[in-house]
Amino acid sequence: MKQCKIKIEVLADLLLSGGEGSALGLDRAVTRDVDGNLELRASHLMGVWREAAREWAVLADAVQFDDSTRWRALADQLFGTDRHRRLMGVGQVQLATTAAQAVAWQTTAREAWSRRPKDDTLRAVEAVPAGTTFDATLWSQADDNVHVEALVAGSLQRLTALGGSRNRGWGRVRIEVGHWATVESNSPPKLIAESGQSDLHRLRLALRVDTPVLLTDTSVPGDLLPTAVVVPGAALRGAVLTALRKVAGADVAEQAATHALFGDALPVPAQAIAQLDHLETLPVPLTLQAVKRVVNKAQAPSGGRAAPWWAEATTGAPHVTSDSHADRLATAASNDGD
Incomplete structure (x- = not known):
């Protein structure tokens, strides 16, 4: 090269x-x-x-x-x-x-004839x-x-x-x-398919994000697209192969594209520690931790909320139970008939 x-x-x-x-x-x-x-x-x-x-x-x-x-x-x-x-x-x-x-x-x-600057x-x-x-x-x-x-x-x-x-x-x-x-190109080591070795060679990459990374999930329909919480292996593979092509040449990049596998880049805490026993992960939304509603207010536990009026068995719907309106309509109809 x-x-x-x-x-x-x-x-x-x-x-x-x-x-x-x-x-x-x-x-x-x-x-x-x-x-x-x-x-x-x-x-x-x-x-x-x-x-x-x-x-x-x-x-x-x-x-x-x-x-x-x-x-x-x-x-x-x-x-x-x-x-x-x-x-x-x-x-x-x-x-x-x-x-x-x-x-x-x-x-x-500017305007066509006078060359005066246009507004705004x-x-x-x-x-x-x-x-x-x-x-x-x-x-x-x-x-x-x-x-x-x-x-x-x-x-x-x-x-x-x-x-x-x-x-x-x-x-x-x-x-x-x-x-x-x-320039003498650094020949990469023989890969697994060529060397005949049975063990896999793993290489861990530490990626530091200097500017915000936008990885939208375009498969979700709608105007608001969610952002992926990890860097997909396909996106990482394309970026690494592009940089490898610039540095080591096309032959090395093609060899890596054929034999190398790229996993997802997972986020690491700012202060990563080896022991994670004292940490608790919550893989469910916070709304699932709310106290369930009960039918009767008297049976509601401390801090709980009762069901709405339309779901309670002891409380009727807030409508007029008197027949005064119907009586007035009937009286008015009879007076018109007379």
């Missing part, structure tokens, strides 16, 4: 918004990591770079004048398709500029300032190193903007590609 370092320099303010606002009056805030630093997500860089690489491959094939599709095939091989496994990846993008602070821009919609259209948008630099690592598992380096250098040179509103002048960047270096 080969790796290289790239440097991303922001030339114009970069819009990296996740679509959420903030309590400071911002309609769109910049994405940040768990430490509060400005963040350029590797998935966004990978997606924009993939489109630039395919455009560069089409232009490179057109220069050959022989109906060749070699560069397009190489781009599909590196970035993956429905029939090809991805052989190129982007590691974690790190902020290189120390103490970089986001800037806020205020925009408004003022928006505050946060952006990464120009001059900020990011560092990232690229890795490749392709065999044709010469053509891979040419495609990477040409496609990254063609990539001139990132983030939102790229067609309006936002997010202009300049990317510098370093030298490729061969």
Whole structure:
């Protein structure tokens, strides 16, 4: 496997918004990591770079004048398709500029002819300032190193903007590609199916939640979706395999996906102790612990509640038992007849 370092320099303010606002009056805030630093997500860089690489491959094939599709095939091989496994990846993008602070821009919609700002259209948008630099690592598992380096250098040179509103002048960047270096991939130990061992190898993971985790149960119909109390093994498996693909490569990730099993991540108390004898678990709702209602108030225990009036045997329904109304109606009917 080969790796290289790239440097991303922001030339114009970069819009990296996740679509959420903030309590400071911002309609769109910049994405940040768990430490509060400005963040350029590797998935966004990978997606924009993939489109630039395919455009560069089409232009490179057109220069050959022989109906060749070699560069397009190489781009599909590196970035993956429905029939090809991805052989190129982007590691974690790190902020290189120390103490970089986001800037806020205020925009408004304007009328068509007078260009006067429209009412109630003022928006505050946060952006990464120009001059900020990011560092990232690229890795490749392709065999044709010469053509891979040419495609990477040409496609990254063609990539001139990132983030939102790229067609309006936002997010202009300049990317510098370093030298490729061969990295010895750490071969994983043989798994159970290959080594023939009968015992299982267990690995316990300790996960610390830095930000709230949203795991909704979408199988429940309704407007209010419940949240899972544990991290399902399927969600944990996808996150671990994605990180493993970035660090160790696609081969190791596929081997782990084939032979490794992932269980659910259970919550652990903040002060975990070994002895849990003095603790009591209540797996039933608290409403089931209420005192049952009785029919008669006299038989109600201390603290208990009697049944409502319509369920008590000794108390009649609160309706009029006198026949005075019926007598008056009968008298009125007889008077009308006379």
